[in-house]
Amino acid sequence: MMSTRQSALTVHAVHLDVKVASRWEAVAHLGAELERTGAAHTGYADSLVARERRFSTYLGHGIAVPHALHTHDYLATGEGIVFARFATPIPWDDEEVSIAVAVAAPASAQVEILCRLTATFLNPGHLDTLATSADPTAIARILQHT
Template structure:
């Protein structure tokens, strides 16, 4: 998991004024950990305009468009928790999992994330997590499934 999700890419006490703000914050973390070029954030916003990245259970998974793949340096995740929630077109999002994936890596990452989110207990634990180690443990299955 350390290659895909670094401790410093897990921020559990954030606030955002809008879904665009939340997406920008996810993109900034991906940039800060060296996974993407700055322009990737614009492709994440473009993706959201074309189709919502809200996946249910209070979770959104913002990621870039196909054009954004050229701006990805390495596959990575960023997990940002918004305890007060973010309005996502009428849905309340408390966790954003930003994805940077070169090639078709995002398909495997999305599938592995879906497995976590389909488990109501794991999804609730992710939404309520206040400890980075809890998030790492919850998402360790993603690393296993994408190796």
């Protein structure tokens, strides 16, 4: 049974027009930002890469949600995310990704956060703002209330 928790999600960073050439550069960038902002301890970025190598975090519609392996959840300092919108879509499996949201959270919270993010991506108004807004505050506001 899923919790009905209503707490705001901490958005540690919103990066627009990120210039990366590959999924691996994107995951490394996001992991480094989770560590730099204090959302996760050193080593969390490596866990994002390890998770991505096992199973793609591509959701569809140009969106990926990298998150760490459950065995490394102790490296998360709480529950938070980093948002990146890429200057140009990047190859991700056989698709292209324009938006990635990296999650730092204990294993017990990851599924709920992923479900909440997915629901946000299904809202056309929110998705339009995430895909086009030049205002990091507007993007963070949407994600915080996911």
